[in-house]
Amino acid sequence: MATATRFRTLKDMPKEDYLSPGNTLCAGCGGILALRIFHKVLGPKVAWVNAAGCMTVSMSYPLSPLKSNWLYTAFASAPAGAQGVRDALDVLMAKGKLPASEDLKVVVVSGDGAAYDIGLQSTSGAIDRRLDFYYLCYDNEAYGNTGFQMSTSTPYGSSTKTTPATAAYPLGNTARKKDLFEVWRAMKAPYVATLANSHGLDFLRKVERGSEIKGPRLYIAFAACPTGWGFDTRNSVEIEKLAVQTGVWPLKESVNGAVRHTFVPRALIPVSDYLKTQERFNHLFEPSEKTEAIDAIQESVNVYWKEAGAREGFEVKLPGSSSR
């Protein structure tokens, strides 16, 4: 995959925008920023196929912030919508009813609720059928549009509206975040990548690389969510950066099953530095610090990077537990 890239520095980010300024989403939304950058690389000929979520309400009849096609399907079946659009374009081109210049890149865009939970069945079908499409999941680690309830993407220790931290349940959510990257990889998707808005060049190159591959391609974009996570809107990109630097959000890709970390931090910053920036983790520090839980989070990050380093031959300097 060592092909030449059109993106050597961040200055090579395409100037053209296909998302108009001004839309109905929250200020500081990491999801819409990811969609904007993604679109820059794909160019104008796109059909976005959407599952219920925050992006759905950005398209309010008769207005659209997009200069491309949009189809809202349902919560569970956006990949099947992508199947229908892709198949229709293919059959119409094959029958000579549609010129190749009218071809579209078909992109599912959904949040983690659809990508990790309710839409996983239709996703599995699309992967099995080797559907030629992109899946952009803006992952804000909960059902954000309905007011921040737990999804299977919600990390351990996060408080949500359905896993609130209380005296009886002091940690909030105690389930581990589902590893959607590995789910797709296990199903032999040819390209799977994680993205962060804070690492723009890495982002651009991954969309470019995926575009050279045919078949199902997943992009999980870390999507800082000021309203759900509880932080000031201006810190959105900073918080994504911190997630990468603490190792909480690894930047990586899988090409035909071969995993490579595209950004390897030399030394990880302690996870508590990241957790402290957001109200959803407040209960881990107040009224008293839940050292055991924070250590458990740190330990899972450390184990992840130790194992990844052993597989790929790199070494990351790990922080100790918070008590050390």
Added chain:
Amino acid sequence: MKGRLLTGNAAAAAAARLARVDYVPAYPITPQTEIIETIADWVREGTMDSKFVQLESEHSMMTAAGAASLAGARVFTATSSQGLLYALEMLYNVSGWRAPMLLVNVSRGLAAPIVLEPDHNDVLAARDSGFLQLHSETCQEVADLVLLAYRVAEDKRVSLPAIVNLDGFYLSFTREPVVLPDQGKVDQFLPPYEPVSPLSASRPVARGSAVMEGFVYSYFRYNLHAAALRAKNVFNEAAGEYEQLFGREYGPVEGYMLDDAEYVLVMSNSFTALGRQAVKRMRERGVHAGLLKLRMVRPFPTEEVAALLRGRKVVGVFDQNLSPGLGGIFYSEVAGALYHVKNRPKAILPAVGALGGKQITAKEMDSVFEEMVRIDRDGVTPSPMFLMRDDELARVRKAVAIAEGRS
């Protein structure tokens, strides 16, 4: 013309091929499966120029069907029973998208308890979805209604998806003589699909956008309703042309021995044949019996029902469905159509029967007409009939007794 012996399922598949559909997303379910197997064979043998894709659920199947229609393809799919209900969320979406694809539903009763043979609770669950609905009595009708449904659905005055219904087993697996229309004439009747504002690289569109206020939602819903109402005249137009080309006449409803009929039974789908036989028997007994078959279910043919039932003594409605806590579904719809008619029938008898494909004997069928006559003679208020024989109840009880070791 004698026609070839075809099952209802084969007739549906053949009509889809004659309609030159571009795309067939599919998912198996009894008793529909033969339709998609037949099409899969034809596509793989190269005798049908369509793309066939098996999805992983009916919900996805309907999503792909509607999305492909919006992208400009003529789309055909089929399901039954649980499959239709699993896809139901998408039926409302696809009609809201105004995507004129066609779904053949092969009726089968709904679980629980799970059953294979037909009643119409499945297709009537889609009653309010915005899909047009045409119901078939014979395998010939299946083929003809598929072609008519495309023509109406794709008409720009309508632009709505449609369901063609046929009964599982009684039609799906029963061979009847079917005359398949000539391809050249079908091409004349049904020109290639011209989508309205398809997804496009050169002229991008947004479909399925959110609306944030009730008045905008109401605007869309009333538009959909108006389009569904327009579909009746568009159907009549198309049916007129169809008759000229193919010699078979289809209206939204169909009367049988109605001219001097005093007691008229309203029916739909394949069991109508049993109703016709009962009418003949009653006539032999000197009773002026008649029958009205509902072919078009959505839009509901209110005017036709009113026009053909006015002035009758008693009307019966045979519902092969049950809305628990209400009764038969068509009963309410027929009663609604008749309420404002000046010389309306003095009584409407609700009769529920043939649930899960329960066989109906001549005696049972006749009992509905006999009850209509009795209501007229004695001037009594009808009480609903639920058809089931004593010997059938005895069989259920005996089987339970054996299972419980009591026998």
